[in-house]
Amino acid sequence: MTQCDLNIGSRRMALLCDGHLDADFGKTATGLLIWCPEEVVAVIDVEHAGKTVDAVFGFGRDIPIVATVAEAFKLGARELVVGVATIGGVLVPAYRAKIAEAVRLGCDVISGLHEMLADDPELSSLAAEHHVAIRDVRRVPSTPVGMNRARTIANRRVLTVGTDCATGKMCTALALTREFTSRERDAKFVATGQTGIMIEGDGLAIDRAVCDFASGIAEKLVLDNADRDWLFIEGQGSIDSACYSGVTLSLLHGTAPQALVLCHVGDHHARSHDDGAPLLPVAENIRLYETISTPVLPAKVVGLSLMTNGLNASSAREAITRLEAEHGLPATDPLRFGVANLTDALIEFFEEER
Amino acid sequence: MTQCDLNIGSRRMALLCDGHLDADFGKTATGLLIWCPEEVVAVIDVEHAGKTVDAVFGFGRDIPIVATVAEAFKLGARELVVGVATIGGVLVPAYRAKIAEAVRLGCDVISGLHEMLADDPELSSLAAEHHVAIRDVRRVPSTPVGMNRARTIANRRVLTVGTDCATGKMCTALALTREFTSRERDAKFVATGQTGIMIEGDGLAIDRAVCDFASGIAEKLVLDNADRDWLFIEGQGSIDSACYSGVTLSLLHGTAPQALVLCHVGDHHARSHDDGAPLLPVAENIRLYETISTPVLPAKVVGLSLMTNGLNASSAREAITRLEAEHGLPATDPLRFGVANLTDALIEFFEEER
Numbered sequence: 001m002t003q004c005d006l007n008i009g010s011r012r013m014a015l016l017c018d019g020h021l022d023a024d025f026g027k028t029a030t031g032l033l034i035w036c037p038e039e040v041v042a043v044i045d046v047e048h049a050g051k052t053v054d055a056v057f058g059f060g061r062d063i064p065i066v067a068t069v070a071e072a073f074k075l076g077a078r079e080l081v082v083g084v085a086t087i088g089g090v091l092v093p094a095y096r097a098k099i100a101e102a103v104r105l106g107c108d109v110i111s112g113l114h115e116m117l118a119d120d121p122e123l124s125s126l127a128a129e130h131h132v133a134i135r136d137v138r139r140v141p142s143t144p145v146g147m148n149r150a151r152t153i154a155n156r157r158v159l160t161v162g163t164d165c166a167t168g169k170m171c172t173a174l175a176l177t178r179e180f181t182s183r184e185r186d187a188k189f190v191a192t193g194q195t196g197i198m199i200e201g202d203g204l205a206i207d208r209a210v211c212d213f214a215s216g217i218a219e220k221l222v223l224d225n226a227d228r229d230w231l232f233i234e235g236q237g238s239i240d241s242a243c244y245s246g247v248t249l250s251l252l253h254g255t256a257p258q259a260l261v262l263c264h265v266g267d268h269h270a271r272s273h274d275d276g277a278p279l280l281p282v283a284e285n286i287r288l289y290e291t292i293s294t295p296v297l298p299a300k301v302v303g304l305s306l307m308t309n310g311l312n313a314s315s316a317r318e319a320i321t322r323l324e325a326e327h328g329l330p331a332t333d334p335l336r337f338g339v340a341n342l343t344d345a346l347i348e349f350f351e352e353e354r
Numbered sequence: 355m356t357q358c359d360l361n362i363g364s365r366r367m368a369l370l371c372d373g374h375l376d377a378d379f380g381k382t383a384t385g386l387l388i389w390c391p392e393e394v395v396a397v398i399d400v401e402h403a404g405k406t407v408d409a410v411f412g413f414g415r416d417i418p419i420v421a422t423v424a425e426a427f428k429l430g431a432r433e434l435v436v437g438v439a440t441i442g443g444v445l446v447p448a449y450r451a452k453i454a455e456a457v458r459l460g461c462d463v464i465s466g467l468h469e470m471l472a473d474d475p476e477l478s479s480l481a482a483e484h485h486v487a488i489r490d491v492r493r494v495p496s497t498p499v500g501m502n503r504a505r506t507i508a509n510r511r512v513l514t515v516g517t518d519c520a521t522g523k524m525c526t527a528l529a530l531t532r533e534f535t536s537r538e539r540d541a542k543f544v545a546t547g548q549t550g551i552m553i554e555g556d557g558l559a560i561d562r563a564v565c566d567f568a569s570g571i572a573e574k575l576v577l578d579n580a581d582r583d584w585l586f587i588e589g590q591g592s593i594d595s596a597c598y599s600g601v602t603l604s605l606l607h608g609t610a611p612q613a614l615v616l617c618h619v620g621d622h623h624a625r626s627h628d629d630g631a632p633l634l635p636v637a638e639n640i641r642l643y644e645t646i647s648t649p650v651l652p653a654k655v656v657g658l659s660l661m662t663n664g665l666n667a668s669s670a671r672e673a674i675t676r677l678e679a680e681h682g683l684p685a686t687d688p689l690r691f692g693v694a695n696l697t698d699a700l701i702e703f704f705e706e707e708r
Contacts, residue, residue: 088499089566114566145442148596148625211568212443212468212561214600240649242502242607246568250600271502280649292646295594295634 006110006135008201011039013110014069014077016098020084021045021056021065027166028112029083031195033060034335035174042072043083044098069101077102082111085194089114089138096123103127109134112194114208137197138205146215150222151256151297156350157222159257160235160305163285164271165244167263168334169235170196172305172342175334176261177232179343186229190221192251196234206254207236207247214247218254233257239288240280241271249292256297259349260289261342263305266319282327302349303342304331360464360489362555365393368426368461369437370452375399375410375419381520382466383437385549387414388689389528396426397437398452423455431456436465439548443468443492450477457481463488466548468562491551492559500569504576505610505651510704511576513611514589514659517639518625519598521617522688523589524550526659526696529688530615531586533697540583544575546605550588560608561590561601568601572608587611593642594634595625603646610651613703614643615696617659620673636681656703657696658685 015029021043032040033053042064043053049067053060066072069080080102084092091113099109099117103126111117111134118124118134127134150157158176160169173189174196180187189196191203209217225231233255237244262285269279280288286301293299304323308316316333323331330341369383375397386394387407396418397407403421407414420426423434434456438446445467453463453471457480465471465488472478472488481488504511512530514523527543528550534541543550545557563571579585587609591598616639623633634642640655647653658677662670670687677685684695 114564146597151596207564207566209565210468210561211563211565211601211604212598214565215597219596239646242505242573242610242650243500243569244566245607246600246602246604247565248600249603250565253596253599256596288646288649292593292642295642296596 006137006198006201009039012041012076012078013039013081014041014072014079014102014107015043015081015083016069016095017043017045017083018092018094018098019045019047020092021048026083027085028081028195028198031170031199032081032083033057033063034171035199037061037063041077042066042075044069044072069098069105073102073105073107078107080107080109081198082109082113082117085112091115091117099123100126103130103132106130106132108132110137110198111135112137112198112205114138138194138208140204140208140217143209143213143216143220145213146219146254148296150219150254153222153226155226155229155231156259157231157233157255157257158259158261158302158346159233159252159255159299160261160263161248161252161289162235162238163262163264163279163282164238164268165241167238167265167268168305168307169263172261172263172334172339173232173234174199175339176342176346179339180230180232183343188225188228188231190225190231190233190255192218192221192234192236203234206251207244211246214250215254218251222255235263239292240285252289252293252299253296257293257299258297258353259302259346260293260299261303261305262286262289262301263307264323265307267310282323286327300349301329303345304329305342306331306333308333308336360491360552360555363393366395366430366432367393367435367464368395368423368431368433368456369397369435370423370449371397371399371437372446372448372452373399373401374438374446375402380437381439382435382549382552385524385553386435386437387411387417388525389553391415391417395431396420396429398423398426423452423459427456427459427461432461434461434463435552436463436467436471439466445469445471453477454480457484457486460484460486462486464491464552465489466491466552466559468492492548492562494558494562494571497563497567497570497574499567500573500608502650504573504608507576507580509580509583509585510613511585511587511609511611512613512615512656512700513587513606513609513653514615514617515602515606515643516589516592517616517618517633517636518592518622519595521592521619521622522659522661523617526615526617526688526693527586527588528553529693530696530700533693534584534586537697542579542582542585544579544585544587544609546572546575546588546590557588560605561598565600568604569608572605576609589617593646594639606643606647606653607650611647611653612651612707613656613700614647614653615657615659616640616643616655617661618677619661621664636677640681654703655683657699658683659696660685660687662687662690
């Protein structure tokens, strides 16, 4: 199932992040820097220009940060990626001229915004003139309304869910996919958001679907991957978020997972993209997700993922141990400590299921 | 807040229902026939042509059913309404020629389909040529992502929710609005679906929103009606439906009601628009809706609505009494027995709240 021809593995990407590299918004760039740094030639951000990504963030190797599109092109960039995920998915106005410049230099453009760049008359005619492609990875195909068919598929489906937005749902699903693959299991990362799609090269951005058809998009992701043994499905939003809970529930009911991994951020106490409502406790989240899954297919939270940014290694390990004891579930920070324990727990869970 | 200029109160509508008058699909026509029969000139359906609506359905007065658009026009029709709500909202192919005929006769077209008729090059240029309007009531405006603001509005919000699709959520909200208005309360019906919008003349079709923005649409409906005392919000789908639960939850969290009325159909045991999964019991529905509302604003199910079609009056009353006893909540069939008891219960509930 390839929705977009992204030349996975042979890209030479420049990530356009001007002014947003250190904000929440930089999720797209961060995801690509963590999961496919070998395909990133440069990051474009005037504020940090001259440094390496690693020097600024502690990951992303020695990828250079440059100030202009022209510099990135000189370093070999052939795809310009819009590296920020704005609320509402609108184009940062100042980016328009930079995208046009990249097109004139012969770069393809990859965007995950709601605002479809290929539908922009100016950019699309410029792209045609310069024989380059504009790939809006968030564009979704027409599907029928979901018909509750995912639960009839016999493979193993693990959905990452969150206590909030930006809690590591994509990273956890990617880490699990790689760990299962390294253990010679047939595992597939099912991308449901723009960054995941850019990393995996396929998937569908469920939040872009017309609401009535969101369950159909989720169902399609499962039906199209029915021949894969293990699906690790990238979760979206959170069930208690007034902003995005509809996306979350469409994905949960539409993909009908048997197992969930709940993702949490250690120092996170108020919901993002909100007026600051307090986060529900982890235990309450577990109860809500399990309860609301039951009408379609009862799902169980089998493990926990904890982002421990800002803690030193020993404090991070302590926080994880505390979380495990509190909930009687294995926990980890996937990026720091791997997901071996979650993998063991998931294999055991599905063996008991059969 | 008027999203579409529908000339409420002075329309002369013909409802196009060919082949679908007696099916589930006829929801749009049925709604208009029940709630604004004085504005319906004729129903177009070749199968039942020659009869009156009342003779076929037991409601809808002596409105004639005719076979052709031309006959409806002769009876004075000046608006053609696409009277069916197909799954996926696509145009019944055979309707295209009939719509074109109505346009040529000078009728406006009102449609609630997902397929936007005004975007159809053939129909839109024909409409321009004949100086008529095509009004797609399901079209939604761009809104920001919801920001969890509805719960901060001080008015009284009652959302109708369902044990399934097509359980009388719109009718219950409309009946409550009329009853509250007749008791000289300031009450507003908040339409969230195409038929409700056609009846009320304003509202927003939440299921048409891009999923990420569905909560923003719901929030806008509350913010735009912040000056009204009582809002009766038309519910959509059901929380346990794999097909539409995302729409349902976006609406619940986005409008942040304090009170819910749960709508059920007496002889309904398997979910519609599904592979026949069994319905959850009413008590389980109450628990799920109340639980999932809590993270945003805890809502309570204050009353029950039961569609008793197919039962005689005394059996219907018995079924309602049984339901009341079982759940300790007032119940009624709004169309047969009115909503006085639900109205009393809601007034009492909000008095206790303050």
